[in-house]
Amino acid sequence: MSILDVKNIKKSFDQLAVLKDISFSVNEGEVVAIIGPSGSGKSTLLRCITQLERADEGEITLCGLEMCKSVNSKSVYSSHEVLHKIQLSCGLVFQNFHLFPHYSVLKNVMDAQIHVLKQSKPKAKQIALDFLDKMGLSDKADAYPCQLSGGQQQRVSIARALALNPKILFFDEPTSALDPELTGEILKVIKELAKENMTMVIVTHEMSFARDVADKVIFMDDGYIVEEGDPREVINNPKSERTKQFLKRFSGEE
Amino acid sequence: MEISTQIGILLNSSVLSIQLFFLTLLFSLPLGLVIAIGRMSKYKIISIPVKIYQVIMRGTPLLLQLIFVYYIMNSILKDYGIIIQRFPAAVIAFVLNYAAYFSEIYRGGIESMPQGQYEAAKTLGYTRSQTFVRIIFPQVIKRILPPMCNEFMTLVKDTSLAQVIAVSEIFYNANSIASTTYTFTPIFIAGVIYLLMNFIVQRCFDFAEKKLNYYR
Numbered sequence: 224m225s226i227l228d229v230k231n232i233k234k235s236f237d238q239l240a241v242l243k244d245i246s247f248s249v250n251e252g253e254v255v256a257i258i259g260p261s262g263s264g265k266s267t268l269l270r271c272i273t274q275l276e277r278a279d280e281g282e283i284t285l286c287g288l289e290m291c292k293s294v295n296s297k298s299v300y301s302s303h304e305v306l307h308k309i310q311l312s313c314g315l316v317f318q319n320f321h322l323f324p325h326y327s328v329l330k331n332v333m334d335a336q337i338h339v340l341k342q343s344k345p346k347a348k349q350i351a352l353d354f355l356d357k358m359g360l361s362d363k364a365d366a367y368p369c370q371l372s373g374g375q376q377q378r379v380s381i382a383r384a385l386a387l388n389p390k391i392l393f394f395d396e397p398t399s400a401l402d403p404e405l406t407g408e409i410l411k412v413i414k415e416l417a418k419e420n421m422t423m424v425i426v427t428h429e430m431s432f433a434r435d436v437a438d439k440v441i442f443m444d445d446g447y448i449v450e451e452g453d454p455r456e457v458i459n460n461p462k463s464e465r466t467k468q469f470l471k472r473f474s475g476e477e
Numbered sequence: 478m479e480i481s482t483q484i485g486i487l488l489n490s491s492v493l494s495i496q497l498f499f500l501t502l503l504f505s506l507p508l509g510l511v512i513a514i515g516r517m518s519k520y521k522i523i524s525i526p527v528k529i530y531q532v533i534m535r536g537t538p539l540l541l542q543l544i545f546v547y548y549i550m551n552s553i554l555k556d557y558g559i560i561i562q563r564f565p566a567a568v569i570a571f572v573l574n575y576a577a578y579f580s581e582i583y584r585g586g587i588e589s590m591p592q593g594q595y596e597a598a599k600t601l602g603y604t605r606s607q608t609f610v611r612i613i614f615p616q617v618i619k620r621i622l623p624p625m626c627n628e629f630m631t632l633v634k635d636t637s638l639a640q641v642i643a644v645s646e647i648f649y650n651a652n653s654i655a656s657t658t659y660t661f662t663p664i665f666i667a668g669v670i671y672l673l674m675n676f677i678v679q680r681c682f683d684f685a686e687k688k689l690n691y692y693r
């Protein structure tokens with residue numbers, strides 16, 4: 224069953240058309256990797272789906288709730304209440320973590336549960352500690368973000384997103400701000416989540432990771448989806464010339 | 478006049494200076510935040526009047542504003558049977574003036590916050606006001622402590638301007654003792670009292686900065 228449907232999304236910044244006509248869907252439990260050259264619009268696409276930007280045209284449906292629909296080739300957004308509900312059903316993990324520096328690790332993971340979901344404090348704490356434990360960070364609960372390594376910070380931010388029990392989790396280059404040796408620990412966490420059938424959409428430059436973990440790979444270029452399909456097919460035997468060119472740059476790395 | 482008597486009079490009058498200091502902060506700190514938010518409004522009908530207010534308050538001497546509030550406002554309000562006493566007039570002038578300065582400090586702090594904090598809060602479902610109260614403002618406080626310390630210290634010294642409308646604060650008394658005794662000692666004593674007050678202000682800010690040093 225599809226949990227995310229994106230239809231004919233277009234988005235421009237002033238004169239610059241960034242998303243030109245994007246359609247795809249994600250099924251429940253599926254892991255989708257989005258790859259593509261810098262500036263192709265991958266982040267903008269995630270930001271439209273997670274409501275950090277508004278699409279100009281097209282339709283987005285998440286968990287059966289309509290975020291926006293096209294009327295006279297313009298996106299019309301749903302009411303504030305519906306948008307908030309959709310917001311709660313999806314989580315986003317940023318490239319630069321964006322933890323709240325003035326809160327301890329525990330509070331980073333607890334605070335939204337208490338003030339957004341209106342969860343009771345003991346329950347929120349229990350959930351937070353469980354997720355921190357799962358991320359291998361039980362001993363860091365009382366630390367502050369500035370005392371953690373990049374990889375640890377990113378795991379906190381994943382715990383923070385998971386604590387709100389999202390139906391779908393988006394990652395925008397979750398390892399790009401990390402040293403190569405820290406990248407592995409984040410990829411491992413994402414693999415774990417994939418095993419538990421968490422629905423995820425991951426923008427990444429880690430080709431071998433995309434191939435191993437994703438159920439589907441989407442290759443984006445210049446505001447379009449150029450190719451999509453089985454990761455081994457797309458990455459090992461790309462059909463389009465653009466995809467081949469793009470992947471050639473990565474082939475040396477493996 | 479004995480020096481100890483002079484010190485006694487000046488210390489007594491410092492109570493009024495300290496009251497002026499705290500009352501000014503009590504009202505101008507929140508008012509400054511409201512003004513800062515108005516200044517950042519995307520609606521010109523709000524942001525432009527606020528900007529004009531800031532230009533007037535920061536562009537004219539506080540001395541003049543004190544005179545304006547006390548003499549001119551009183552002469553206007555007299556017809557309606559309203560009289561503003563000296564001390565409340567001083568508080569009003571100080572609040573209006575300092576709120577304008579504080580607002581710019583707040584704005585600087587708020588605008589220096591990275592966009593990522595807002596975005597993370599939004600994706601976690603915080604409302605706009607929750608984001609401001611829980612995520613943004615606490616961090617702004619840490620960032621604006623140094624300029625705020627400056628402003629607080631200036632305020633301590635500026636309370637002496639209230640003498641222009643004959644508020645019986647430290648400097649008003651120091652001046653009058655000096656002119657009756659033909660000595661400068663009361664002026665020096667007043668200086669020491671201001672220095673002492675600012676020493677305390679500085680220590681408080683040092684303490685606050687240390688307290689907030691637990692995160693970068």
Ligand SMILES: Nc1ncnc2c1ncn2[C@@H]1O[C@H](COP(=O)(O)OP(=O)(O)OP(=O)(O)O)[C@@H](O)[C@H]1O
Pocket residue numbers: 236239241259260261262263264265266267268
């Ligand atoms: N807020 C914005 N205002 C103006 N232009 C923007 C904005 N955000 C993105 N762009 C432009 O949109 C284009 C696509 O940006 P986007 O960040 O989506 O690319 P990307 O595929 O994520 O690239 P990368 O791999 O480098 O992260 C770029 O040309 C970028 O300059």
Ligand SMILES: [Mg+2]
Pocket residue numbers: 265266267395396
């Ligand atoms: Mg990007």
